[in-house]
Amino acid sequence: MAKIADFSPLLFAIILFAVTACCADDFADDTIELDKIDDSVKALLQEHARSSNSSLKWGPYRPNLYFGVRPRGFPDSFLSGLIWYNVDDYSRVNQMRHSCEQGDDIKGFNWEIYDPRIGGRQVIHDSTHNVDITTEFVKDGPNWAVRVKGVPTGGPDTHTAIVFYYGVGGLSSSKRLNQYSTKGYDEDVVLKGYNANLGNFRIKITRGPDTNRGPDEDHVISFSRSPQNTHVTGLTVNPELLWRAQDFYVQNLDKQIKGVQEIYRNGNLPEAKHLFQISDNEQDGNLYFVQRNFKGAFEFDVLFQSEDEEFTVDKFTSLIEETVEEFDSRFAEILVPQEPFTTEKDLEFSKALLSNLLGGIGYFHGKSLVDRSEAAYDDEESEEFWVNRGAEAVEEAPSSELFTAIPSRAFFPRGFYWDEGFHLVPIIEWDPDLAIEIIKSWFNLINEDGWIAREQILGLEARSKVPGEFQTQYPTFANPPTLVFAIAQLVDKIENGLSETLQGIPLSELGQQSFFGLDRERDQIRNAHLKSPELASTALKELYPKLVKHFEWFRRTQSADIRGWYSSTSPRPASWKEGYRWRGRTPNHCLTSGLDDYPRAQPPHPAEMHVDLVAWIAEMANALSKIAKFVGAPDSEVLRYEKIIEDIKGNLDFLHWNDEAGAYCDLGWDVENDERKHECHVGYVSLIPFALGLTPTDKVGQIVNTIRDPEGLWSAYGIRSLSKKDAFFGQGENYWRGSVWININYMILKSLTEYYLNPQLPLRDKDLIADTYKNLRINLVTTVRREWDRTGFAWEQYEQGNGQAKGVKQFLGWTSLVTVIMSMPETLPQE
Template identity: 40%
Template sequence: LLWSTYAPQLYFGIKPRLPKSLTSGLLWFGLNDWEGLQRIHHTTSSSPPHESGLESYTYTSHIPRVGNTQRLLDSRNKLRVDTSFVNLNDGKDWGARVEMNGEEDTRMSGIWYISLEGEGGLRLVEQEDEEEGLTSPIVLLGNTPDLGSFRIVLTEHADANPITTGHKANLFSPSHGKVSYAGASVPESDLWRAKDIVATLLSNKAQSLANQFSTSTPANSQDLPDPAFVLGRSLGNQREAFQSNFWAFQFSSQGKGGWDVSMVLILPSPVLSFRPLSAPAISNSLSTLLSLFSTHFSSHLPIPPTSPYSSPSHLAFAQEVTSNLLGGIGYFHGRSLIDRSFAHEYDDTPELEEGEVGGVQEMEERGLLTATPSRSFFPRGFYWDEGFHLLVVGEWDNDLSLEILKSWVDLIDEDGWVGREQILGEEARSKVPSEFQVQYPTNANPPTLTMAVTSFISRLKAVESSNLLSAQLGLPPSFPANSKYLSSPTEARSYLLSIYPALRRHYLWFRRTQKGQLKEWGRKPPSRMESYRWRGRTEHHVLTSGLDDYPRALPPHVGELHVDLMCWMGFFARTMGEIAEYLGEEVEDDLEEYRRNEGNVVKNIEALHWSEEDQMYCDATVDDDDESTFVCHAGYISLFPFLTGLLPPSSPHLGPVLDLMRDPEKLWSDYGIRSLSKDHPLFGQGENYWRGPIWMPFNYMALSSLYKIYMPHPGPHQARAKEIYTELRANLIENIFKEYQSTGYVWEQYDALTGEGSRSHPFTGWTSLVAMSE
């Protein structure tokens, strides 16, 4: 897990899980006209094809420990770009491949750049004749404190078709088939702006070449060489210094092109060998990857052959959706912005500790391994998205999910707080509107990271149960070969002990900072300890809840109680109890506390949030007479006790909840459960983010609760739970699949009336849960 495509915001970017190190990446553009330079592809885009030129981009396979393959369709340039990455030598080395295939007359230029941030060096091994460009293979030698010495070799494919024909082609004949290049010394803070750096290098040289052929005679002013020769050679074989920290290599071709890149550590040796990693070695590794991927998918996310979704097209869809979630995993490093003194209008002003400074401050540099919600629109860490991501990642690679979870847990500070968005460094901030860049240590987010812990413990118990059965049958125990933690109870216990203190601080932080008011407004539920209110709300938004514009109390009031946060805290207590139960006597006092708290939450949900008149669970607020009153907006909020599994199967309130969910005039649709009731006055109004559109995470939670709680356990609605489960699962899979087939993407949300994908795309964060819906 050292190397991977950990720069998901790029179409193809390779970097290690190291704070400052080596980054490699791809840029490309068309050479058929002079506008190519204005349309360089590098950073992922969610713009429609008529603006971006890209019809789709999708990972077709991905095993993070092994490698990945990706398909990019560039409709503007009539070009298909295929990228591949493979880990070699137990992940110490790597190989990459870029293949560009277009129509016969398609001319294109691909650029591979390599930048080095931090200490170390990177230099080009000189060739005898570089005046007209470099010949393949191209070798760079480098070193960093973390990696040691290494060599990078770029080898153009033998079947790449050089551009040799066009206006004034003879003037460029010495450079046909050669690679244009440039080396530059770039300020470390600007290295992430690779596209800007390359565009400047290209445009400067292109202008210089164009000037050579321009004359003052108007009749001849347009008598320029074919753009393929000017733009395709416009890196210009230049270097600012013998050793630069940014190198770019330009491969231009017609119809077909491509190259391999290999990075190999150099072990101490009296003789350094510059032989590139062979193309067959990369090809063999890719063949192994594809074979492993198919086998891995069938064993970890199987689709039964009897399933209506077992067709080749459905299988490819599920594999690509899963691969894109894994391809969205990135490593980010930098400083985030916080303000410890700020408070929203309806919150108390924080008291600063001695020595703390108010106003916006930069935190110390931190690193984070995270699965991003959307490579194009949200290429950064989102706290509450991550819990859903890790449900899929955990099934695919248990130990990888625990690496990501630990990376987040390490961000929990001494008070128990962690920022809901991790915007680390200038590159990450460049994708975020300024009003959302600062994080506030009084603000929470749904504690979904605990989902990853629950899933891990569930897998542990499954292994233990299997081995108990084996022992009863006189068979030896068996453990998953590909998981350190599932194959060793000692390692599993050690891991849980390592994250437990921070998670407990986090749990207690929620109880302390998000506590709701009871006695101030004469509320007398069974427990005086369990009531909660999201801090950080404005008049029309509660961003901290994750359900940004979902209707809440108007006007806002400090006496509000939020049923979704109450349920999240019950879920959190249950998860902490599961950890404590597994760890046993070392935390047995905590176990009693968690179980007591969960029980009190369940009681208070009924006492504080069930409206008998409205027959639904509701928020609460305080009216003009200082009396506690319900705030009922039928939608996801109304389902929360059911979604989080805190509503017992025997509850008399389960029937009304299922009625609300299944009513087509309210929440039910042929495409999934709507976020707000169809008959609500605010349905589809205003920002319309959580005011009707269908979201995958809550639909998944509904399916999970139905399948794990309300279908298997006896109760008056057991048969109905199975009916709803079967129908809801079909609606979700069929609609998301249909939209994927139609648009080439999965989406952030789906229209409440038509099922069409909307908002950001590709959104293979939590929408990839569809691959688990079977």
């Protein structure tokens, strides 16, 4: 594949900073000096940033909520959300909906279509409250709107209380424009606000169509207000606690109910449909609740518009139609399912998987908890590797921000380092520029040593969803660096895109300011780095030094002492350096590996070397090699990465391969005999080198045969995480001890296609690989699809014996990789 330097010498006349260093560390110290950029390139970068930021500014970036809008990049400016509950009786107010919860009796809350640059449609099936709620969200420049529709499932007389709220923080103000009324409002409610970062804005909450009905007009005398009307309450609260809007709503409602109880001290309280309705006040504040209680089906709109913009209901309606058309058209070009998954239902399923991944993208901001003590991990030879430093060692890190997809809105609404690389695989296909924004956001978190925390729990709202024992992050603890897995894919896509763009097109016509001038020309924004060498070069040059620093942090903090523990043994390893072990290991868990309870050596020992980690280091070197070639780094750097990869391949064979097991194995230490030993547990850990393309040709067939063993790893639902033959299979927590996980299955499926293309592979192995690929693809898609139809959700993992859902629901998340799997060809070509 040609690299960017091959296309035109003109390109390097506009390189944004000089490459003068001769080694990785020196090159990593370079920075982009904006004052030295050519004016035309500077204009291009500014115009692209404006267009991209405009299209991504607003979104449902509070994915922990069933629906909540906030802007990206302005943490103290604005947030909003929806609250609802059934009011046919008194009991269900205690189960009101706001934040997504694993235990909610919801039969699905899924985006049917969603694109972060335009919007989409979400449907929520709420069994407890007898209502199906649809949210249709679209954006138009600085404006956005959501249409909320409800269809009762408990009969036409079902009563639903629904609340829209918004809060403004920082330097801001907000007030209502309607004249205050104790009876509520029988018209649209209009509020006006200001925030220093957003400027002046208006929010209109429409009354909706004439078919909207409220509760019948009984008991109204007791309240001097109409249950048919919209009611508004304004509050002034601590701006840092705006995220606790539900708590403030409940407190306000409770205060009102106690007042009603005083009136009805002799009993005969009003029915719930009248009682559970906020009272109007004329107070202005920084948090507003707007509530309607509906009878039967309902619909209303919330329109946000900047001061100088006109955003009408009619325009909103037309944008909803355009959004659906644009999404469907783009999906048909990029991720269309292949045989045998070509029915309309298959298409809807695939769209929903992608949409829910994209709809789970959030913007997070705040402080995290970090233990910066020098000895958060103890290297002494003992069974307890974990050292409890105590609360005195934990501190709040400075505020930071992250733009990221999340594993699960209900259970893991925060950034996870090792999940994110898998999230990015379909995102790169759908919107490469969005993927770059997410990658940049993650690498902006890097500290001076090159560390990025494996869990990003930023701010009080995110922290409220995490058990205390998991909140603290440790600067010596890593996670599988899957971001580089995605970065390597991204570089390939950029090179392919530039190769196509530059054929027959003068470079001078690329990257002009007008190229990105129209916000509605979103395909140009999504693929800008595939079309413009200047943008691609800038992005990768900014990323490269951070990735180098991160790579060196990995190699330094996770290194194993090969010479100290293994120098007296033979054969001699290919390298004394390329051996690694996960820090943070405990007797029963290796959370830092991502494969939490996967069996490792017992008892833990500092001589351990972990086969999955050394393979991931090779993948990091592979990604760095690709970027180094792209950005024109010195040849010595490229050669260094290639040498590391070759050394790791050598050590995998010399140190980690076990002939008897026919698998790569961890290394442990036999204390009794004072010698190294293989710790062989055939499963995902032993397959990581194969899944990352590090297995030599002579071992490929053997490993594929191991995968295909139905008494070992192969099941009708996907590859098991641990062999049925292993003593630990299905034992203990049984988390990564047999269940089928989509992320590793995807890696293996992808690697099968790459090994198949190796011309040195024997024909018999090619036939085996082709058959394995075909059947594995079908098994994975069928499993996830069947449970989606049965439960309404994608799941974290699947039971190896019957394919049923396990773990966390609404895991989209790496389970959304099924969208990519469906778009892969049905079969590999036979020679």
